[in-house]
Amino acid sequence: MATTPAPTGPSVSVCMAVYNGARWLTPQLDSILVELRSDDEIVIVDDASTDDSVALIEAFDDPRVRLIRQKANRGYVATFEHALSLASREVILLSDQDDVWIPGRRDLLCAAVDSAEVAASDLVLLGDGAPLPHPLTRRPWRLGRSRPSDRIRRQLTIWAGIAPYFGCAMAVRREFLSTVLPFPTFLTESHDLWIATVANASATLEHVHSPSVQRRLHEANASPSRPRGVRAVLRARVMLVRCSIEAVRRIRRRPRSKA
Numbered sequence: 001m002a003t004t005p006a007p008t009g010p011s012v013s014v015c016m017a018v019y020n021g022a023r024w025l026t027p028q029l030d031s032i033l034v035e036l037r038s039d040d041e042i043v044i045v046d047d048a049s050t051d052d053s054v055a056l057i058e059a060f061d062d063p064r065v066r067l068i069r070q071k072a073n074r075g076y077v078a079t080f081e082h083a084l085s086l087a088s089r090e091v092i093l094l095s096d097q098d099d100v101w102i103p104g105r106r107d108l109l110c111a112a113v114d115s116a117e118v119a120a121s122d123l124v125l126l127g128d129g130a131p132l133p134h135p136l137t138r139r140p141w142r143l144g145r146s147r148p149s150d151r152i153r154r155q156l157t158i159w160a161g162i163a164p165y166f167g168c169a170m171a172v173r174r175e176f177l178s179t180v181l182p183f184p185t186f187l188t189e190s191h192d193l194w195i196a197t198v199a200n201a202s203a204t205l206e207h208v209h210s211p212s213v214q215r216r217l218h219e220a221n222a223s224p225s226r227p228r229g230v231r232a233v234l235r236a237r238v239m240l241v242r243c244s245i246e247a248v249r250r251i252r253r254r255p256r257s258k259a
Contacts, residue, residue: 066086077187092174117204
């Protein structure tokens with residue numbers, strides 16, 4: 001009798017924060033589950049939803065889905081932090097509740113973190129109907145990973161808000177979580193930019209030149225697409241500078257690997 005070969009390559013934890021996402025969860029979870037192996041998991045933390053999100057997730061009845069319910073609403077940053085802290089597999093893929101994965105995403109990002117600790121892919125914007133025709137390619141692709149001058153230039157583009165790194169397009173090696181977590185207490189938004197900042201500071205941020213997710217645009221996005229006021233922008237920029245300082249501090253505290 002022939003036996004099925006054991007899965008090879010790293011196992012995956014998909015970490016998702018959910019809040020009142022019933023409208024979009026079914027197509028997102030369908031697109032994720034078809035990508036996963038039997039030894040992978042989806043860690044979903046529900047942030048005290050008031051709609052049918054929890055019932056919808058439970059209806060999937062899939063052993064790979066782990067649902068954790070928070071009694072009080074804590075916001076998406078703290079909820080993602082909770083989900084990341086519960087991940088148990090080798091590679092973590094961050095996922096929003098309202099996007100759609102592009103086929104091949106799992107293996108594409110797992111390959112990217114084979115030689116890096118964090119990878120960020122391109123993405124396609126998804127409107128009310130079909131995906132918009134052009135991928136979002138605003139990241140500094142041509143900058144190297146290790147050269148200090150390139151890392152400084154990349155960080156400047158993050159501070160300026162012209163090189164966004166979206167969590168929905170990210171993969172993180174589990175061992176890197178000990179540096180990323182806990183999130184800084186002053187981090188009130190942009191957990192994905194915090195992760196990218198730490199990875200850039202440690203010269204382990206890899207870019208993937210192919211889209212791995214369709215990011216859905218709608219009025220309830222946690223990351224607003226509309227322009228913000230000057231004060232809000234300045235507060236965000238100051239927070240990102242503080243993230244850079246904290247990232248360098250944590251990198252310096254990491255134990256040095258033995259040659």
